[in-house]
Amino acid sequence: MGITEQWRKSTYSGGNDGNCIEVDDARPGTVRDSKDPDGPRLVFSSDAWQAFVTAATQGELDGA
Template sequence: MTREPKWHKSSYSGGNTNACVEVDEGPRTFVRDTQHRNLTTLTFPAETWDDFITAVKNGEI
């Protein structure tokens, strides 16, 4: 059984911009461009995604 993705817009995307990213977080995290939803998504292990978010929040990248 495959679960339905629960996409949410990144809080960093802003409200009135066309440059948006959506994320579906779970055991594997999926990231897609809202302008090209039908194209491929990037996929990361949850731990890798968490490390990335922490590094962004800490100003490391």
């Protein structure tokens, strides 16, 4: 039996303006564009995903 996708959009995404990604809680490091749920997924290593989350939470990506 395969893993069931568990897509989630951040509560900080700011609404329905279409500029959001969703993360798959069943597969950490897997993201997709919320406007295209059947489109491609990006998959990051655990280290790369943690570095991204850390940078984002520390404001290092603001205005990027």
